[in-house]
Amino acid sequence: MRVMQPRPALPPGRLEEKFDDKKPRYDAAEAVAEANRCLYCSDAPCIAACPTGIDIPTFIHKIATGNTKGAARTILSANILGASCAQACPVEVLCAGACVYNLWGREPIQIGRLQRFAVETTLEKAPRLFQPNPRTGKKIALVGSGPASIAAAGLLALEGHTCVIFERKELPGGLNTLGIAPYKMKGPDAIRELEWILSLGDIELRTGVEVVGGRASGPRQISAEELISQYDAVFLGLGLGADSKIGIEGEDGPGVWGAVDLIERIKAQPGFALGGVKRAVVVGGGNTALDIAHELSLLGVEVDMVYRRSEAEMSGYRHELDGARKDGVRLIENRQPVAVLRDEAGKVTGVRVQRTEGGRPLPGTDEVISADLVAVAIGQNRATQVALAFPGVQLDAKGRVVVDPKTHRTGNPKVWSGGDCVNGGKEVVNAAAEARTAVRDIVAALSGRP
Ligand SMILES: Cc1cc2nc3c(=O)[nH]c(=O)nc-3n(C[C@H](O)[C@H](O)[C@H](O)COP(=O)(O)OP(=O)(O)OC[C@H]3O[C@@H](n4cnc5c(N)ncnc54)[C@H](O)[C@@H]3O)c2cc1C
Ligand code: SF4
Numbered sequence: 001m002r003v004m005q006p007r008p009a010l011p012p013g014r015l016e017e018k019f020d021d022k023k024p025r026y027d028a029a030e031a032v033a034e035a036n037r038c039l040y041c042s043d044a045p046c047i048a049a050c051p052t053g054i055d056i057p058t059f060i061h062k063i064a065t066g067n068t069k070g071a072a073r074t075i076l077s078a079n080i081l082g083a084s085c086a087q088a089c090p091v092e093v094l095c096a097g098a099c100v101y102n103l104w105g106r107e108p109i110q111i112g113r114l115q116r117f118a119v120e121t122t123l124e125k126a127p128r129l130f131q132p133n134p135r136t137g138k139k140i141a142l143v144g145s146g147p148a149s150i151a152a153a154g155l156l157a158l159e160g161h162t163c164v165i166f167e168r169k170e171l172p173g174g175l176n177t178l179g180i181a182p183y184k185m186k187g188p189d190a191i192r193e194l195e196w197i198l199s200l201g202d203i204e205l206r207t208g209v210e211v212v213g214g215r216a217s218g219p220r221q222i223s224a225e226e227l228i229s230q231y232d233a234v235f236l237g238l239g240l241g242a243d244s245k246i247g248i249e250g251e252d253g254p255g256v257w258g259a260v261d262l263i264e265r266i267k268a269q270p271g272f273a274l275g276g277v278k279r280a281v282v283v284g285g286g287n288t289a290l291d292i293a294h295e296l297s298l299l300g301v302e303v304d305m306v307y308r309r310s311e312a313e314m315s316g317y318r319h320e321l322d323g324a325r326k327d328g329v330r331l332i333e334n335r336q337p338v339a340v341l342r343d344e345a346g347k348v349t350g351v352r353v354q355r356t357e358g359g360r361p362l363p364g365t366d367e368v369i370s371a372d373l374v375a376v377a378i379g380q381n382r383a384t385q386v387a388l389a390f391p392g393v394q395l396d397a398k399g400r401v402v403v404d405p406k407t408h409r410t411g412n413p414k415v416w417s418g419g420d421c422v423n424g425g426k427e428v429v430n431a432a433a434e435a436r437t438a439v440r441d442i443v444a445a446l447s448g449r450p
Contacts, residue, residue, distance in 0.1 A: 010171070010191060013270035016182035019298060022323075023087070023113055023184070028068075031117040035064035038109050041100055046111060049098035051433040052079035056095055056111055063118055072122035073129055075115055080154045081147055081432040083123065083193040084176050086116035087185035088428045092319040123196055132201035133160035138446045141166065141231040143211045143386075146174020147428045148419025149237030150197050151435035152442075157201025159443050164231075165203065166222060168210035171268055174239055175420075176428060178264040181291045183298065187267050213389030224389035228414060233442050234390065236401060236410070236417035237435070240425055241383030246283060246376055250340030255348030259284070259292040259377035266295060277301055277373045281351045282329075283337055284377035285314035292375045294324040303329045304369050306351065308336045309359050332369070336361040340374055348372050380425065390415045400424050408438035409445075416442055 026034065040057040047056050054075055062071035075082040091097065091112040099108035122129065138161045142149040145167035153163040171177055176190040198205060208220055216223040227234050243258025245251060259282070265272040278301065282293040285307035293305045305324075307314060311333050314321065321331070335353040338361065343349050351374055355365035382399030392412035394402040401417040403410050408418050418434030420426065 010177075010187045010268060011270045014187070014268060015266045015272055015274075015299065016186055016268075019182040019186070019295070021183065021186075023110075023116075025120055026110075026113050026117040028117075028121075031063050031068075031114055032066075034110050034114055035060045037101075038064070039100065045098040045100065046095040046109070049094045050079075051094070051427075051429045052085075052436065054078040054082070054095075054115075059118060060109065060111075060114055063114055068118050069122050069126060069129070071114075071118035075119055076129065079429065079432050080151050080197065080436075081176075081193065081428060082115060083119045083196070084147070084180075084185060084190055085429045085432065086112050086119055087189065088176070088180045090317055090319070090427060093317055094429070127196055127199060130158055130200060132158050135162070135202065136160040136446070138162065138232045139164065139230070140233045140235060140442065141227040142235045142237060143227070144168075144174060144237040144239055144419075145172040145194070145205060145207070146237055146239050146419060146431065147176050148239075148421075148431040148435050149174075149235060150176075150194055151432040152235045152237065152416075152418065152439050153203050154197040154200050155436060155439040156442065157197075157203045159439075160201070161443075161446070163201075163203045165205045166209045166211050166227075167205065167207045170208050172205055172207050174237075175260075178268055179260060180267075180428075181263075181295060182267060183294075211386055213386045224386065228390060228412075232414070232446055234415045235435075235438060235442070236387055236390075236393075236415065236421060237419045237431070238383055238387065238401070238417075238421035240420045241381035243376060244379045244381055246337060246378060248337055248339050250342055250348075251374075251376070253342070253346055253348075255342075255372065256340055256374045256376065259288050259375045260380060262375050263288075263292055263295065266299075274299060274301065274373070279371045280304070280373040280375060281306055281337075281369055281371040282375045282377060283351075284379075285309065285316055286377065286379070287316045287320060289375075289377035290316040290320040290324050290329075292377055293329045294320070294327055296373075296375070297324065297328045301373070304371070305329055305331045306335045306337060306353055306369065307331065307333050308356050308361075310334055335367070338366070341368065348374060382421075384421050387417070387421070393417075398424060403438075406437070407441035408434055409441055413445070 038060040059071040059074040096108040339352040341350045350370040354361040393410040416438040419431035
């Protein structure tokens with residue numbers, strides 16, 4: 001068990017350090033020039049498209065008039081994770097996608113880059129942007145240290161509550177540290193934001209401590225029962241679980257990776273290398289598949305992405321597919337992997353695929369795609385079983401924690417939840433928005449308000 005406050009940056013020697021930033025931070029002149037393009041629309045569709053409802057024209061106007069600190073305050077008051085969202089958000093389908101400039105076929109306002117400029121430059125110079133309320137004496141346990149829990153902890157600490165975050169991994173930050181594509185955001189940026197959140201008030205982070213359903217054994221575990229009895233409220237930010245498997249011959253063994261596992265190593269494991277991999281097959285059609293395909297391609301690997309349906313049916317974002325293609329990824333649609341092929345020494349040599357129709361394989365249509373690495377990105381399992389150890393908490397048929405959407409309270413009056421374990425896997429900004437909803441209700445409940 002380690003109590004982290006503050007924590008050193010991620011160790012050097014990680015593959016993610018090799019990636020260039022696709023959208024580097026603006027300097028002041030660039031930011032003002034871009035801000036001056038904004039029309040400050042009165043019905044601002046960009047605000048409606050932001051899950052946290054940031055007042056985008058107001059913060060952009062503040063940048064244009066040289067009030068960068070005010071801009072950061074506007075952003076962070078609506079979204080405490082404004083720093084990571086500035087880099088990680090798929091703005092193309094959110095705020096920038098809704099910008100009126102698109103209607104005229106013109107480049108939308110670069111809202112994410114403006115947000116990044118305002119928040120990063122402000123927090124570097126003036127991190128004490130918000131003052132916490134006096135201590136209330138109430139204690140809240142937060143399970144997991146991903147975006148949902150850290151957003152909730154930051155907001156609760158500003159209300160004067162004491163927070164203790166339990167994270168089973170050694171590295172904190174959840175997928176913000178370990179999952180976001182390194183050409184968008186690198187681990188140290190996520191850790192920097194986490195440290196800023198920890199500085200907002202009375203927050204303790206215990207890494208390497210798992211919350212378990214049954215009896216806890218040793219200092220690296222704590223039970224759900226202990227949390228319920230020792231804390232005034234509990235927030236579950238459990239995220240999702242391990243990568244799902246395809247279940248085909250040859251899948252188990254070296255050279256076949258779950259995509260999230262491989263991304264975590266690229267981002268956080270010092271010394272991790274691809275070991276001479278030249279060709280890879282990525283299986284899947286969602287954003288995780290696009291991310292790992294794009295990352296491998298930028299690392300110099302020739303990548304074929306195999307998807308069992310058509311390009312039009314992919315759940316991954318169009319702009320991500322375009323970006324991946326531009327950097328060399330080849331999409332092979334309407335193909336289903338049926339076996340991973342290995343040589344006598346067990347080394348991966350390729351993937352046998354069959355053509356599909358309507359997602360179903362057609363026997364007798366086999367082809368072989370050569371590869372020396374396979375990354376499987378067909379979804380993540382649920383890791384929500386532990387939630388059932390909190391009396392009254394329920395899971396739906398898909399294993400998601402059931403909450404009242406207006407309050408994010410579960411069936412247990414002391415337990416709230418948000419983020420991927422509730423929404424089934426969305427974006428960082430959704431985790432931040434759901435955490436804010438939960439915090440409003442926790443604060444009301446702890447103060448005795450209805
Ligand atoms: C590969 C990948 C790339 C992504 N890229 C983007 C992107 O570019 N932009 C974007 O906005 N979103 C992206 N997302 C989605 C985004 O990362 C998630 O929506 C977000 O991290 C959800 O936050 P969370 O806190 O709910 O879960 P997580 O980030 O998963 O955090 C959950 C944490 O809880 C911990 N935990 C779980 N169970 C326990 C337990 N019993 N005890 C203690 N700790 C526990 C886990 O170890 C983990 O650290 C991506 C997701 C993936 C998989
Ligand atoms: S829609 Fe575009 S132009 Fe209008 S306020 Fe938003 S960012 Fe500015």
